[in-house]
Amino acid sequence: MAQVLEFRLPDLGEGLTEAEIVRWLVRVGDVVDVDQPVVEVETAKAMVEVPCPYGGVVTARFGEEGTELPVGAPLLTVAVGAPSGEDRGGSSDGDGGGSGNVLVGYGTGAPPARRRRVRPADGTAVAGTLAAPSPAAPRTPSPGAAPARPDGPVPVISPLVRRLARQHGLDLRTVPGSGPEGLILRADVEGALRAAATPAPAPAPAEAPVVEHGAAAAPGTRVPLRGVRGAVAEKLSRSRREIPDATCWVDADATELLNARAAMNAADGPKMSLLAVLARICTAALTRFPELNSTVDTEAREVVLLDEVHLGFAAQTGRGLVVPVVRDAHTRSAESLTAEFARLTEAARAGTLTPAQLTGGTFTLNNYGVFGVDGSTPIVNHPEAAMLGVGRIVPKPWVHRGELAVRQVVQLSLTFDHRVCDGGTAGGFLRYVADCVEQPAVLLRSL
Template sequence: MAVVREFTLPDLGEGLTEAEIVRWLVEVGEVVAVDQPVVEMETAKAVVEVPCPYGGVVTARFGEAGDSLAVGRPLVTVAVGSGADSTHPARGGDGGGDGQGSGNVLVGYGTGAASGRRRRRVAATSPGSGGPAVADAVPAGAVAPTDLRTVDGRDNGDAGPVAVISPLVRRLARENGLDLRRLAGSGPEGLIMRSDVERAIAAPAQVAEPAGPADTLDGAERVPLRGIRRAVADKLTRSRREIPDATCWVDADATELLAARAAMNASGERRISVLALLARVVTAALARYPDLNSRVDTERSEIVRLPAVHLGFAAQTERGLVVPVLRDAHTMTTTALAAEMARLTEAARTGSLTPAELTGGTFTLNNYGVFGVDGSTPIINHPEAAMLGVGRITAKPWVHDGELAVRQVVQLSFTFDHRVCDGGTAGGFLRLVADCVEQPAVLLAAV
């Protein structure tokens, strides 16, 4: 007799609490092998394939493309046993001892080397026919993908799965035309119980109708905040809510910096970008002003100075804004910074950045000049303490050596957490960066 095992959504990287289903890689009734990817999920950091630690027959999938699932919520159920295929022996963990699961869930990438996908469907049979009784193996808590829609047929993708595990409760609500999204469950962790539905049916006037688009703005288009867009919104909102930030800025003559870059590119094999030069300047300036490479521990009322510079740089992609991280940037040469930036930028463009390459930053460099704008007031990438913004480099009239001349000018803006330092530290950092831009030789003295 098949035994049903439930695979819940694991943490996909550094404490991420939820992920959005991009597409399913298996169907209900399909045989899967241990460690075979079953779904493609989009987190706030990247799109990853999630492998299942059990081998057997998929009996239920929880959610549809576009649905957001919290970590720890059911993802799929798999019937394992005499009739289920398994291509790998048990390797400990949840599947240890039964030969059906690895239990080796790794953060971000799955449970091990994924086996080849063998897509075979198994027809449901009766318990006495010798095959797996797929229909009977579905547990009471398993919900078919269509059950994650609201009872009145509307898409529930905006709100995520309804907190109901009982098919009886869902059927009762459906038969009475009750929208489960409008109920507050009395069960554990807000679970909607049968008694909750019965009370709502008995007193429908107490359940307020949710406001629709026509109640507020006629003809307005509503776009759900999902995936990266939602993650960016949450992070920026938290930054403005928690961090007392301040911004200062300065115009700098970047003519000599561009000349130095041209000389480096003429003599070297690796093309050096302006952003790579600025990254090298930033690491030198942070060595002089370490308070800015820190974060605030509010629970312990401490400023935590970080020993390494993990430099993030903002990159705009088709999927939205991402911030790849140059780990240990303080140990890299300008050439090494340029090479790693190029690699991460390409990975961001193709959507192949891993969660590890998108987390753990300690300071962010934001080149909004690529959008053709001169200045901005950056919002700090929480929980970091500062961000340097760089506008476009453009020809402007400038006083040089006592005479008016046309020079290549850039505006640098610096936003900092006023809890970690005062204006003197922030001004000193920004002035050092500007001096290195105007006279690259100053960088040698700053190291």
Template structure:
């Protein structure tokens, strides 16, 4: 006999409390293997494929693509041990049986942090119901291993006195959470049984009614505030509303928190990057056509940052506001800003202080490719201690970066371009770059920040300065 198990949205780590369903990877009726990815979700950190810890037949899915679910909400139900269509026949509205222990063999036990055990995924196949199987809503499944007790509430049902038949505690709880009066619902199950699908429909209807009222109120407010439109003039356009959610919402929250909590200050300097560009060209020429990947300017600047942080560790720290303490961090986990179709993300190069320019460059290239394809994990987007922001790729000279909370500083790099420059007492055309350092004034004073920035500029102008730390 099949046992119906409910798989809930797991804790994806890093304090995330919700996720948006981007794409379902399975359909109701598909057969799934243990740890097979079943849905692709987007969190505030990354896009994640969520594997199911059970193997069996998918009997229900909860949530449409584009909807957001909180951690712990049902994702889908799986009939474990179903060998034919009758094992997954609908019946009791999706209430889950007790989950097996991790050693029971019916599940992996890995309610992940974004990953499963790596077991190979089986090919999906659809179990088609027999022709004489009674039809019911897809979200309704039966657990024949034990009959579910029917909870009865006495009251008026659609204008008449009588019992309110509800099989699942899940349905009662869902109705309570959304203030749905079960006495006002007509059950679509056998003998008027109220199913989860009935409650979901009532929730949608209530939500649509509220949205309609809010939209009408908003429209009336806009019309009241809008200037009078005279004959022959165009009507004012309606303002567009864009939800702040996913990556965009997470960035907005972090930047707002940074501005509200951190007393930041910015200093900047122009530097002659001609020698740095020449050194990079020499490195790449020495490697030859098959000598490995080229060293990027960003990789050299990242290596300069790690050397500067070794001299000025105050900027590789964070502030514990509750304890009123500055926390000096032992290693440098270097974040770098990357613009993607999903918005701005900051992948982190772990233990950057132990890497040379070539190693840092290779890791930056790997993480950048993952960012572009939306495959960065939450762990690869968190835990940074200092951020490097190369906004010069957008063709701008300077900026005042906002610190990536809870870090203490960010170095911004503008475009490198030919400019008139006094070199050895004579006016010359040199490759000039503007460097900007935004720092948390709680962790250090301007002297420390200025010393850090001046050292970075010296390394840019005279790369041989780095030889002391290589």
């Protein structure tokens, strides 16, 4: 029989521990080529197509669309290679070895060394069928399962999970792992911490009826917080818990900025977006006020001033809000920033952003004016230290050169981590940005 290899959900990088199956791209019985995408999944960072490193015939799929699987869980099995005496698992030389490529920058691990064939009641082997857990089976361990190995290293999904347990004084050997082969996931650690923090409820009198209260009993449509939406919710909650933020804002006359942009776009060459011009102002301001391009190392009790500006910008998509990141924004011109904003925005709307394009930001620019609102108090994008919000630009009465006139006015708001700087620094940054908006020639000093 052909050799049957099991392809498991690969490590998608950036500490991602699970992914939701959005759409299967192959069916059982289909012939697949090496590195052919077989499933579309949504992680906490982006939607990605996962290619299979084996070529052959799909013999099984694990998980229906909408199922959330941990990294390392079986995705599908593929029968590969020339017929041999009987099916056997594990990697082999030749076609069975796979390409090693799953996503750009991430490799596949070797397939498991052992496989079991399912035998029907008559004892004959079913070719190409593997014994695998049902995708609908609960991921929580059985009550009698051992929480962890008594000796040797404790298997955890990522160093972040180990660090989380260490910060809260949690012994990982007491935590049951719900991942493959007892692997401890972040959800396991967070569940153990919640259980430790929740006091046992007092027993109710025997004669008292049990009455349901709260959201659990409320009728209505329930929307799972998972994938990109769940990641955003978790990040915002963490930001509110950990960052002592403050917000300052200022109104600025953007008339001259709009005139300058119109003049630039009237000349030959690519048109420049207003967001790109504002981004160029931000990078110039961060050069003057580097405290706002930083992060806080809570364990070391240090503020880390970052050398590069990786500028995130909020982009609304059909699947929720995402924040693509422009790498090395401080080295780019307004023209280069315009092209990069357009490229990343198109990828965001198409759902093709990679995890690397959604992480690593050091400062965020949020143009909420596109929603027709004047102002907002942004939430800092953890673990960054600040976010600049830009409202809509509207004509308003304004005193210009000593006379009342109608000018194009915008509200700018800066939310910042008060641990990295005081109000003087934050106010200085915001005032410099406003000065560049009102008088674009100010920016020439930093070019």
